[in-house]
Amino acid sequence: MKCFLFTVFIFQIISFAQQNQNLIEKARLFLYNNETHHKPIFIDSVSIEIENMPYEKAKTYYKFNGEIKTPLTNTKFFTFSINTINPTPSYIIASYKDSLVLIIEWGCRKRYGCEKILNFLNERLEEEENKLDGNQLVELAYALVKISFPTWGFYRIISGYDDVSWVGEKNKIMYLPDTLKEIIKPIKIKNENNIVELEYYLWDEVILQKITLSYKNNEVNIKTNLIWNSGRRLSIM
16 A cells, blocks of 8 residues: 555656656747847858747747746746846746746836736735735845846845845955844744735845735735845846
8 A cells, every 4th residue: 555655656756757847848939039149149051141940949949947936836937047148137937837937027126026927916815815925025025126126046035133244345245234133134024914025124135115015805015115225236247
């Protein structure tokens, strides 16, 4: 009996892995068909014209980087990069029901948890059977960093003053103002009147923001409050 159960367990794992791999390949093909800016190209030796590379050859340029883990059980977020230029652009494909969506087409760019991203998440949350608890919302808050800004990894949730430092002029190590030492706190969870609320701090290498994420009736809302602006500009090579 134990041997039979173990065999069934292994079969389920293999079956799930194969289904997930098939979904990843569908997402890769979807990205190839819908992404327009960085599609691999070649010069046709007969017509001497630049042509899009056929998928069977182009797919090696589309690197699967992993899945963004979220508390949503019916939606998956796959990340890809396209190795055609340097730095390589990143994209997110969301999979739900029988649909695929290229999120980068309406990504947040300069804002954490922008309206289009939240609208998409709230539509997906309506499809979930169970409501999220505080710990699951913390997981969603971290996932939103990657979903909102898929290309650059400058954005992160911080828990204290010592989490932030950078190299300034003449290689001098710079820190946030001392006045912020007692302000920045770890993620705080409040749960009252059927509303779960998170308070946390987001640093994006230039500005520090306080984020309030509230969750009620399977819907997420985000409010941002600017705490400090370093005034510096990033130099991206």
